[in-house]
Amino acid sequence: MPSPQPLTKPLIAALALLPALAACSSQPAPPPPLSAEALAAVMPDPGAPTEQLAREVDELFTKDGLGETRALVVMHGGEVAAERYASGYGPQTRFVSWSMAKTVTAAMIGLLVADGRLTLDAPPPIPRWRRPGDPRGEITLRQLLQMRSGLRHTESGDVPYESSEVRMLFLDGRDDMATFAESQPLEAEPGRQFEYSSNTTVILADIAARVLTRSTDPEARRKAVADYLQTRMFGPLGMTSMVPEFDRAGTLIGGSLMHGTARDWARFGEFMRNKGSYRGTQVVPRRWIEFMTQPSPRSGHYGAQTWLNRDPPEGNDPLFAERGPSSLFALIGHMGQYVLVAPDRRLTVVRLGHSDSAERPPMVQELADIVALYPAR
Numbered sequence: 623m624p625s626p627q628p629l630t631k632p633l634i635a636a637l638a639l640l641p642a643l644a645a646c647s648s649q650p651a652p653p654p655p656l657s658a659e660a661l662a663a664v665m666p667d668p669g670a671p672t673e674q675l676a677r678e679v680d681e682l683f684t685k686d687g688l689g690e691t692r693a694l695v696v697m698h699g700g701e702v703a704a705e706r707y708a709s710g711y712g713p714q715t716r717f718v719s720w721s722m723a724k725t726v727t728a729a730m731i732g733l734l735v736a737d738g739r740l741t742l743d744a745p746p747p748i749p750r751w752r753r754p755g756d757p758r759g760e761i762t763l764r765q766l767l768q769m770r771s772g773l774r775h776t777e778s779g780d781v782p783y784e785s786s787e788v789r790m791l792f793l794d795g796r797d798d799m800a801t802f803a804e805s806q807p808l809e810a811e812p813g814r815q816f817e818y819s820s821n822t823t824v825i826l827a828d829i830a831a832r833v834l835t836r837s838t839d840p841e842a843r844r845k846a847v848a849d850y851l852q853t854r855m856f857g858p859l860g861m862t863s864m865v866p867e868f869d870r871a872g873t874l875i876g877g878s879l880m881h882g883t884a885r886d887w888a889r890f891g892e893f894m895r896n897k898g899s900y901r902g903t904q905v906v907p908r909r910w911i912e913f914m915t916q917p918s919p920r921s922g923h924y925g926a927q928t929w930l931n932r933d934p935p936e937g938n939d940p941l942f943a944e945r946g947p948s949s950l951f952a953l954i955g956h957m958g959q960y961v962l963v964a965p966d967r968r969l970t971v972v973r974l975g976h977s978d979s980a981e982r983p984p985m986v987q988e989l990a991d992i993v994a995l996y997p998a999r
Contacts, residue, residue, distance in 0.1 A: 656680065659706075668696070668703035669968075670995035678992045679704050682973065688985040689958055689977025693717060693884035696992060697892060697970040707884075708975075716863055716881040717974040720955030723866075724823045725914070726855075726890065727876035728767055728927035730847075731826055732898075732910035733854050735763075739833040742767075746829045748804055761812045763829070766822055767926040768918035772810040773803075775819045787820045791878060798871040800828035816921035823877030823927065831873060843872030858905045859893050861886040878956075884972050891953070891961040891970035894928075915951045929954050942990040947998060958982050962989060967996040 656673065660680035664672050675696070682691045683706060692711045696704040707713070719726070734740045742764045745751065751758040761771050775786045782788050786806070789795050795802025803821035810817075827847070834846040848866060856864045863886045867879035882890075893899070894915070898906035914926040922933025923940070931941040931950035941952060941962075953961040958977035963970050971992055977985050 653677065663694075663706035664704045665702055669698035670703070675704055675992070675995055678988065678995065679706055681991075682985070682988050683708060685988070687981060688988060689981035690975045691973060691985075692975040693972070694974075695884045695888040695970075695972040697888050698996060699968045700892060702888075705884075713883060713885060714863075716865060716883055717887070717959070718955075719880040719882070719887075719953075720878055720957065720959050721820065722887070722953035722955040722959050722961060723875070723880040724820075724877050724927040725894070725953045725961075726851075726880060727823050727826050727830075727874070728914055729894075729898075729906050729910075730830055730851060730855060730876075731763070731767065732906050732914070733850075734830060734833055736907050736910065740829070746825075747832050748825070748829065750804055757808055758812075764926075765813050766826055766829075767914075768816070768920070769818050769822055769924060769927075770813050770816050770918065770920050771819070771822055771825075772808045772812040772814060773819070773822070774806045774809040775817055775821055777818055777820065790821050790824065791875075797869060798873070799824045799869045799875065800871065800873045804828070814920070816918065816924065818924070820877035824873060824875065826927075827874035827876030830876075840868075840870060840872030844868045844874075847874050855905060858903060859886075859889050859900050861889050884974055887953075887961050887974070888970055888972045891963045891972060894951070895963045895965050895968070895970055925951065928952070940986075942986060945990050945994065947993075950993065958985060960986075960989060962993065964993055964996070966998040967993065968999065969993065969996050 656676050660676045663679050664676045668675055679694055682688060682694055690708065692708045694706050695702065731740065735742055740746065740763055743762050745759055745761060746763050765771050777787050778785050790799050790802045803824050831843040831847050834850055835842050837843065851866060861882060863883040865881040867875045869875060893905060894911060897908040898904055898911040914928045916925050917930060917933065918924055923930050923935065929940055929952045931943050932948045934940065934943045940954060947964055947966055949966050950962060950964045952963065958975050960973045971989060973989055
């Protein structure tokens with residue numbers, strides 16, 4: 623019997639390539655099947671591919687590294703396209719706004735301007751700023767709304783208790799937040815530079831109280847603002863769950879603390895998407911919503927108490943400007959509260975939960991994936 627012949631080098635090389643060739647020719651592994659819970663979150667005819675939308679929603683609740691999503695509502699064309707809640711939360715749960723409240727406060731200011739009680743390009747009625755020689759008397763309502771008042775402020779820092787926001791909310795300013803915020807000196811010429819400031823929004827809330835009542839009684843101030851919000855905004859929008867918080871001086875904590883269900887936050891997003899109109903009623907003037915969602919002169923990524931998906935500061939994109947759409951705007955709150963509004967897609971996406979600073983960027987990209995499922999019209 624003849625002895626076996628040794629393999630030639632070309633044949634050895636060909637055999638070595640077989641596993642790689644097999645891998646190249648194989649199809650990618652299909653994604654795992656969707657759970658019944660994932661599929662149940664998507665409504666019939668959601669305006670996007672049902673399984674893709676269900677998978678994107680499911681990833682927000684199950685994917686590692688995104689934090690905890692507690693509620694998600696997707697609305698398309700005025701109808702709920704998807705809705706899901708984590709265990710322990712549901713349609714009746716009120717969620718804290720954190721800084722999403724700023725946009726609500728700005729809409730309230732718009733109503734007061736429309737009523738003729740405030741003027742956008744005039745100094746607001748803050749008595750301590752109207753003393754002779756006080757340079758803060760040059761600050762206008764527009765500059766406050768666009769976060770360019772020039773008042774000294776540190777929103778956050780390496781030492782939390784040194785933050786102006788923390789001091790106002792929790793330390794020496796907590797009983798009378800407006801007095802704390804309005805007592806800060808100028809650190810820049812009014813209108814010159816953008817500086818995001820929760821304290822500025824409390825000033826706006828104090829201005830609202832001052833024009834709605836002459837009383838300095840805390841309960842009278844609280845009632846005046848709460849009634850105005852209810853009768854002029856929350857009631858007409860059907861936002862029946864909303865609970866705004868006030869400090870001991872009766873000032874609305876308008877930059878941080880309003881509570882509402884995910885559905886009510888979606889209603890507010892839809893109201894913004896429809897430029898102040900809700901079910902055929904113009905609740906806030908259309909031009910005011912346009913003002914809120916246009917870039918301010920000192921920051922392309924921010925309007926009037928509203929974030930914009932464009933021109934982010936270098937190295938810090940709060941949304942997803944590279945992916946668009948540029949017309950998208952948002953309410954954004956601490957620890958990952960989002961109401962995204964994409965008018966060109968007839969889309970509102972609400973995500974509420976808890977994500978730390980490392981988890982928020984990848985979580986926001988997951989929200990961008992949902993937006994991308996809906997084509998522009």
